[in-house]
Amino acid sequence: MRLQTERLLLRSLLPQDVEPELRLWADPDVTRFMGGPRDSDRVRQILEDELRTPPAGPLGQWPVVVKATGEFVGDCGLVAKDIDGRSEIELVYLFEKSAWGMGYATEIGSALLRFAHEELGRERIVSLIDSDNVASRRVAVRLGMSLEAVVTRPDGGQRELWVSKVCGA
Numbered sequence: 584m585r586l587q588t589e590r591l592l593l594r595s596l597l598p599q600d601v602e603p604e605l606r607l608w609a610d611p612d613v614t615r616f617m618g619g620p621r622d623s624d625r626v627r628q629i630l631e632d633e634l635r636t637p638p639a640g641p642l643g644q645w646p647v648v649v650k651a652t653g654e655f656v657g658d659c660g661l662v663a664k665d666i667d668g669r670s671e672i673e674l675v676y677l678f679e680k681s682a683w684g685m686g687y688a689t690e691i692g693s694a695l696l697r698f699a700h701e702e703l704g705r706e707r708i709v710s711l712i713d714s715d716n717v718a719s720r721r722v723a724v725r726l727g728m729s730l731e732a733v734v735t736r737p738d739g740g741q742r743e744l745w746v747s748k749v750c751g752a
């Protein structure tokens with residue numbers, strides 16, 4: 584997988600991404616609205632499996648680096664998910680705290696939505712957002728997504744279901 588924007592590159596996982604990915608997923612602020620910090624051993628296992636057997640298709644979560652410097656800033660992608668009995672593709676974005684507020688989520692999110700609608704032919708892409716996650720709701724608005732419903736997740740938590748649809752769909 585490889586997707587470029589003006590400032591960012593989303594690309595397949597490389598060995599040098601493992602430590603920054605572990606840091607990202609262990610950060611209580613970054614994961615606050617995403618189920619909390621993940622177990623580092625478990626994340627390392629997933630990343631090492633992915634390095635051994637890279638996912639073939641366009642679905643998954645990928646490192647995002649700054650093109651100019653190669654610096655790791657986040658993890659974004661398109662993930663298949665069952666939501667209330669419906670098979671959806673979810674747009675996922677999370678960034679290092681030091682990279683918040685620079686328009687990166689909007690920039691890469693917009694490229695991922697275009698890719699999903701135009702290249703993959705998906706008419707509908709969703710985002711599950713905690714209603715207290717002000718920044719993520721702002722990203723959804725900026726991406727032209729609409730609030731469709733509030734859903735209950737398997738863990739019992741409530742999430743807003745934001746949807747991006749191709750015109751006319």
Ligand SMILES: CC(C)(COP(=O)(O)OP(=O)(O)OC[C@H]1O[C@@H](n2cnc3c(N)ncnc32)[C@H](O)[C@@H]1OP(=O)(O)O)[C@@H](O)C(=O)NCCC(=O)NCCS
Pocket residue numbers: 612613614616617676677678679682683684685686687688689690710711712713716717718719721722725
């Ligand atoms: C949500 C997140 C990805 C936003 O990324 P970002 O690159 O900072 O977002 P952008 O710079 O594109 O900003 C988009 C909007 O959010 C606003 N915003 C950014 N950080 C904010 C914050 N902490 N509080 C309130 N608004 C914020 C920006 O001002 C902008 O709003 P505007 O349209 O009114 O100008 C980032 O905060 C993050 O990684 N959070 C932790 C992970 C997470 O919660 N991911 C989403 C799960 S659904």
